Amino acid sequence: MPIILAIESSCDDTSAAVLQNDMILSNEIATQKVHQQYGGVVPELASRAHQQNIIPVVDAAIKNAGIDKKDINAVAFTRGPGLLGSLLVGVSFAKSFSQALDIPLVEVNHLQAHVLSHFIKENDSSVVPKFPFICLLVSGGHTQIILLKDYFDMEILGNTIDDAAGEAIDKAAKVMDLGYPGGPIIDKLAKDGDPLKFKFATPNIKGYDYSFSGIKTSFLYFLRDQLVDNPNFIQENINDLCASIQHCIVSFLLKKLQKAMKDTGVRQVAIAGGVSANSYLRSQLTELGKKNKWDVFIPKFQFCTDNAAMVGIAGFFKYLNNDFADISLPPYTRGMM
Numbered sequence: 430m431p432i433i434l435a436i437e438s439s440c441d442d443t444s445a446a447v448l449q450n451d452m453i454l455s456n457e458i459a460t461q462k463v464h465q466q467y468g469g470v471v472p473e474l475a476s477r478a479h480q481q482n483i484i485p486v487v488d489a490a491i492k493n494a495g496i497d498k499k500d501i502n503a504v505a506f507t508r509g510p511g512l513l514g515s516l517l518v519g520v521s522f523a524k525s526f527s528q529a530l531d532i533p534l535v536e537v538n539h540l541q542a543h544v545l546s547h548f549i550k551e552n553d554s555s556v557v558p559k560f561p562f563i564c565l566l567v568s569g570g571h572t573q574i575i576l577l578k579d580y581f582d583m584e585i586l587g588n589t590i591d592d593a594a595g596e597a598i599d600k601a602a603k604v605m606d607l608g609y610p611g612g613p614i615i616d617k618l619a620k621d622g623d624p625l626k627f628k629f630a631t632p633n634i635k636g637y638d639y640s641f642s643g644i645k646t647s648f649l650y651f652l653r654d655q656l657v658d659n660p661n662f663i664q665e666n667i668n669d670l671c672a673s674i675q676h677c678i679v680s681f682l683l684k685k686l687q688k689a690m691k692d693t694g695v696r697q698v699a700i701a702g703g704v705s706a707n708s709y710l711r712s713q714l715t716e717l718g719k720k721n722k723w724d725v726f727i728p729k730f731q732f733c734t735d736n737a738a739m740v741g742i743a744g745f746f747k748y749l750n751n752d753f754a755d756i757s758l759p760p761y762t763r764g765m766m
């Protein structure tokens with residue numbers, strides 16, 4: 430029954446979690462507010478905030494788990510991809526902690542962790558997917574359709590050829606002056622809007638790949654044209670604009686996902702990553718699942734955006750494989766599975 434301390438610091442959330450086997454005991458997240466005024470994550474400020482947050486966050490995770498640090502059997506940490514300065518804080522902390530307690534280190538890929546978040550158990554009745562299943566990973570930096578045959582046997586069926594879905598949503602929010610991160614704001618405003626009011630073209634990309642830069646540009650040009658006639662166009666149509674751009678992006682995401690499900694014959698589908706917190710994506714996928722008789726796995730909100738519990742579950746499966754990391758491993762900024 431290994432107890433694993435997990436650390437996540439790849440972007441702008443400092444998080445620590447404690448798991449016993451696949452069961453979560455605590456999951457603390459300090460979200461950095463300092464970036465809001467800049468309209469995006471400022472890497473240098475993120476590293477400094479991680480340095481301030483890391484010790485109190487780890488301390489809270491250990492206390493809330495009701496354990497002593499001597500009970501911990503291994504330290505799992507996000508090695509990459511992410512911002513180098515941010516990763517360095519978590520990686521260095523994890524290494525020092527493992528040396529101080531003389532326990533092994535487990536390195537975790539942030540994207541694999543998002544996907545494996547579906548295996549976190551909160552109690553004995555938690556239901557987890559069975560292999561094979563397909564996961565749509567939608568975050569601020571990635572948009573991928575992944576076929577999981579085993580915990581670490583992940584085949585990427587589709588990828589974005591330019592912007593990620595979350596990036597496109599954040600940019601749409603930015604041109605409407607809605608603040609950062611735009612995803613949750615658009616989600617909220619879209620609830621009172623008409624998703625079919627405005628149409629934006631989705632590109633014709635082969636296979637399971639995505640492209641979001643064209644949607645972003647078409648949204649930008651549409652607003653620019655409308656603002657010529659009516660300078661208050663955005664304010665007067667804010668709910669419909671949010672609902673329509675969200676509908677455009679979500680429909681595109683689901684169209685390719687549906688194609689992948691159909692072609693592979695897989696019957697279980699999951700979503701993961703920050704954009705999987707989107708209420709429209711969640712409800713549309715639930716509908717689609719009912720229609721197609723799929724088992725649909727939608728993560729709890731706390732496991733959608735960056736968190737250390739997902740690093741802990743990925744770390745647990747690696748621990749079972751005796752897949753330990755060397756103390757000399759550097760973080761990496763790019764790279765998949």
Ligand code: KG4
Nearest residue numbers: 568569570595610612703704706707734735
């Ligand atoms: O997974 P994540 O926390 O960080 C990365 O690994 O990138 O994803 C962050 C992204 C941002 O683009 C943010 O706007 C988006 O997730 N996001 C949402 C929602 N909550 C977060 N997008 C749409 N609707 C939401 N409710």
Ligand code: ZN
Nearest residue numbers: 543568734735
């Ligand atoms: Zn993430």
